[in-house]
Amino acid sequence: xxxxxxxxxxxxxxxxxQPLEQHWDELSASFMPFxxxxxxxxxxxxxxxAVYDSTGRRAALILANGLASLVIPREEIWFEYLAxxxxxxxxxxxxxxxxxxxxxxxxxxxxxxYEEGQEVLISSPVFxxxxxxxxxxxxxxxxxxxxxxxKTYYITEDAKGRVNGFYRDLSLTPDQAAGEFGADKLPETIxxxxxxxxxxxxxxxxxxxxxxxxxxxKPDAPDKDKRPWVSLVVHEGSKEIVADDGxxxxxxxxxxxxxxxQCVWGFGPGTTACGDAHQLNFLNQLxxxxxxxxxxxxxxxxxxxxxxxxxxxxxxxxxDSNDPNSVASLKEWxxxxxxxxxKDRMADKREQIERAFHVxxxxxxxxxxGSSPLTxxxxxxxxxxKLSQFSPVFGRLVSEMLDPVLTRVxxxxxxxxxxxxxxxxxxxxxxxxxxxxxxPSVLYKNRIMxxxxxxxxxxxxxxxxxxxxxxxxxxxxxxxxxxxxIVRDTARNAGLLESWIRSKKEIEKMAADRxxxxxxxxxxxxxxxxxxxxxxxxxxxPQIQDQLGKQLPQ
Numbered sequence: 001x002x003x004x005x006x007x008x009x010x011x012x013x014x015x016x017x018q019p020l021e022q023h024w025d026e027l028s029a030s031f032m033p034f035x036x037x038x039x040x041x042x043x044x045x046x047x048x049x050a051v052y053d054s055t056g057r058r059a060a061l062i063l064a065n066g067l068a069s070l071v072i073p074r075e076e077i078w079f080e081y082l083a084x085x086x087x088x089x090x091x092x093x094x095x096x097x098x099x100x101x102x103x104x105x106x107x108x109x110x111x112x113x114y115e116e117g118q119e120v121l122i123s124s125p126v127f128x129x130x131x132x133x134x135x136x137x138x139x140x141x142x143x144x145x146x147x148x149x150x151k152t153y154y155i156t157e158d159a160k161g162r163v164n165g166f167y168r169d170l171s172l173t174p175d176q177a178a179g180e181f182g183a184d185k186l187p188e189t190i191x192x193x194x195x196x197x198x199x200x201x202x203x204x205x206x207x208x209x210x211x212x213x214x215x216x217x218k219p220d221a222p223d224k225d226k227r228p229w230v231s232l233v234v235h236e237g238s239k240e241i242v243a244d245d246g247x248x249x250x251x252x253x254x255x256x257x258x259x260x261x262q263c264v265w266g267f268g269p270g271t272t273a274c275g276d277a278h279q280l281n282f283l284n285q286l287x288x289x290x291x292x293x294x295x296x297x298x299x300x301x302x303x304x305x306x307x308x309x310x311x312x313x314x315x316x317x318x319x320d321s322n323d324p325n326s327v328a329s330l331k332e333w334x335x336x337x338x339x340x341x342x343k344d345r346m347a348d349k350r351e352q353i354e355r356a357f358h359v360x361x362x363x364x365x366x367x368x369x370g371s372s373p374l375t376x377x378x379x380x381x382x383x384x385x386k387l388s389q390f391s392p393v394f395g396r397l398v399s400e401m402l403d404p405v406l407t408r409v410x411x412x413x414x415x416x417x418x419x420x421x422x423x424x425x426x427x428x429x430x431x432x433x434x435x436x437x438x439x440p441s442v443l444y445k446n447r448i449m450x451x452x453x454x455x456x457x458x459x460x461x462x463x464x465x466x467x468x469x470x471x472x473x474x475x476x477x478x479x480x481x482x483x484x485x486i487v488r489d490t491a492r493n494a495g496l497l498e499s500w501i502r503s504k505k506e507i508e509k510m511a512a513d514r515x516x517x518x519x520x521x522x523x524x525x526x527x528x529x530x531x532x533x534x535x536x537x538x539x540x541x542p543q544i545q546d547q548l549g550k551q552l553p554q
Contacts, residue, residue, distance in 0.1 A: 003234040003241045006209045010167045013154035020265060024127055024150055027270040030277040031060040031126045052284035055350045056277035059357035060270070064122040066362030071121075071397065074114045077105065079406060081440035083426070089504075092423040097440050100419045104409050107418065111142045113405075119147035120255065120401065125357060128257045128266035131155075131166070132401065134408045135251065137416045143409060148252070155254055156211070157264050163254040163400075170206040170233070174199040177206070177242070187238045205236040210251060248415075249408045255401040257393060273356040280349040287342040294339070297332040358390055398444065406442050460490060 001009075072078060080101045087093040108114070116132060124130035131148040138144045148168060156165030174193040177186055183194050193199040209232045217226045227246030234241055256266025301309050301317075310317045354360065413419060414437055428438045471477055484507060491501050502510070 001209070001211075001230070001232065003232075003239040006167075006207055006232055006234045006241075007236060007239055009209070010154060010169075010207050013156070013167060017154055017265070021151065023271070023274075026274060026278075027126050030274055030281075031056045031270050032122065051281070052288065053277075053280045053346075055280055055353050056270075056273060059273070059354050059359050060122060060126050062359050062362055063125050063269070063357040064118065066358075067121040067397075068114075068118050070362070071394070071402075072114065072117055074109070076445075078445055079105075079402070080443045080445065081406075081410060082443050083440060084438050085441075087425060087438070090423075090425050091505075093425050096420065096422055096426060100410065100413070100440070103418050104406070104413060107143055107413060108409065111145060113143070113145045116145040116147045123147070123150060124255050124257050124266075124397075125268040126270040128268035128271060129155075129254065130401075131252055131254045132405065133252055134405055134412075136412055143412055155264055161259070163252070163264075164250070165209075165211040166250075166252040166254070167207060167209045170208055171203045172206060173202060174204060177204060181233060181243045185242045187235055187240050187242075189238070190235070206242065207234045207236055208232070209234070210247065212250075213246070249411050250404065251408065253401045253404040253408075255397055257396070269356040269358070273353045276349045276352045276356075280346060280353065283342055283346045283349065287339060287346065290339045290342060300331055361390055402444070403442060407439060410440060460486065 081097040081104065082088070083090065083093040083097045120130040120132050127150045129150065131153055133144075133146040133148060135144040135146070153166060153168040155163050155167075158164045172180065174186070174190045175195070177190060178194045178199075183191050186194070190204055193202060209230075211230055213228050213230050224244070224246045227248050229247040229250055231243070231245045231247055231251075232241055233243035257268035258266055260267055296311065299309060299311065305317065305319065308317065422437050426438050428436055467477065488501055
């Protein structure tokens with residue numbers, strides 16, 4: 001693809017995206033006033049005089065902070081790489097992927113993943129779509145992440161609805177472009193500014209396109225042309241390609257909060273609550289007017305006192321006591337505003353906004369005003385009810401954001417030699433006959449996943465209460481349950497550390513040892529019984545011994 005074709009494809013995608021841009025501006029004003037909506041410069045921040053209520057912004061931040069603390073908690077072990085299903089009985093393979101998990105967590109901690117991930121978790125509920133770039137190891141030996149502002153990129157997807165193309169606008173100064181692509185790759189007009197004053201401040205526009213390679217590479221092609229993902233950077237003005245490279249994995253994770261129809265873009269709680277946020281802002285403005293009117297009521301006065309009525313504290317307005325009309329007409333006027341009605345209406349709007357952003361879920365375990373905290377049983381039932389509504393959102397967050405990022409991180413660290421030498425059992429044949437490591441699956445251990453798994457434990461407890469009377473009458477009914485599996489799974493669902501749970505091999509060995517010990521004990525008891533019988537026979541009269549000897553020849 002030429003530079004001109006890249007620009008033309010970007011322009012076509014921009015045209016199809018254009019109807020959403022005004023909606024995104026409205027969402028930014030209501031829920032993210034500090035969102036950088038363009039490719040550079042300062043965001044358009046609304047004046048405080050135009051903002052009368054912050055409920056929408058607080059709800060968006062509560063949801064983002066809740067997702068960050070419950071889904072990607074920096075201080076907890078929230079994910080682990082699992083060996084492929086066919087290798088989970090191979091101790092060497094399991095050990096390799098566990099060590100890889102530790103290395104990946106250390107590298108994520110050292111990188112900017114959590115800072116940029118927070119931006120993603122704010123953008124996704126508000127705009128419905130969020131994108132995170134996951135780069136390779138940089139010059140500092142770290143994996144680089146970058147949140148992509150909503151108006152800076154364009155996406156395409158395959159027939160299955162998966163994002164397979166990403167075009168983003170890059171605003172770089174000549175100095176930044178030279179550091180990123182090399183000064184010799186830049187057009188002459190830009191190269192001439194490198195190192196000068198304008199090279200540090202003057203923005204230049206580039207388009208970065210990443211898409212799937214369609215043609216098969218030639219056997220003698222360079223390594224970059226054998227990678228499945230093409231990466232081109234084009235200078236917009238000259239349409240010259242300044243960087244031609246490739247990726248082994250798709251470097252952008254694009255999360256759509258919810259999908260509707262055939263639209264490639266997502267929609268989130270911001271779209272649902274946008275009208276409520278506008279109305280709440282208007283109602284707050286009216287309520288402020290009502291409060292101001294109650295504090296400073298309008299006054300009806302005779303025209304003879306124009307300019308002489310004092311409305312300040314302790315001020316005095318003098319009237320002619322001989323003029324009864326003047327005295328009688330100096331009074332408050334039309335002060336009967338219904339502030340209580342506006343207050344109830346605003347409470348309804350706030351509740352609708354907070355429900356749209358799942359605020360009640362993330363504040364579930366807080367103490368309720370005027371009552372005692374939730375009991376464990378109440379919390380379990382309430383969490384189950386609310387998680388049933390949130391689980392589809394969490395599922396899409398895992399499949400479109402977390403899985404691609406963690407799979408990419410595994411591959412990047414593997415190529416960089418950050419992992420220990422893989423055992424032979426995990427090696428697989430990949431393209432061109434080369435050997436590669438089997439891609440792991442990911443086990444999530446964050447609190448949202450544990451809360452969802454805890455519902456299985458609750459179902460088990462409910463069943464055991466129901467089956468209790470039955471087991472008293474028919475104890476063998478417990479045989480219908482696979483208790484060894486149930487015990488291990490309930491322990492994991494409750495969030496116990498994996499090191500606290502014995503492996504299947506350990507359990508099987510312990511069972512075999514117990515069976516051997518029981519058999520040995522039975523033999524010992526049998527030998528003791530036989531010895532006692534022999535002793536008793538030895539003390540019997542001779543004629544009885546002869547009879548027993550005939551009956552027991554041994």
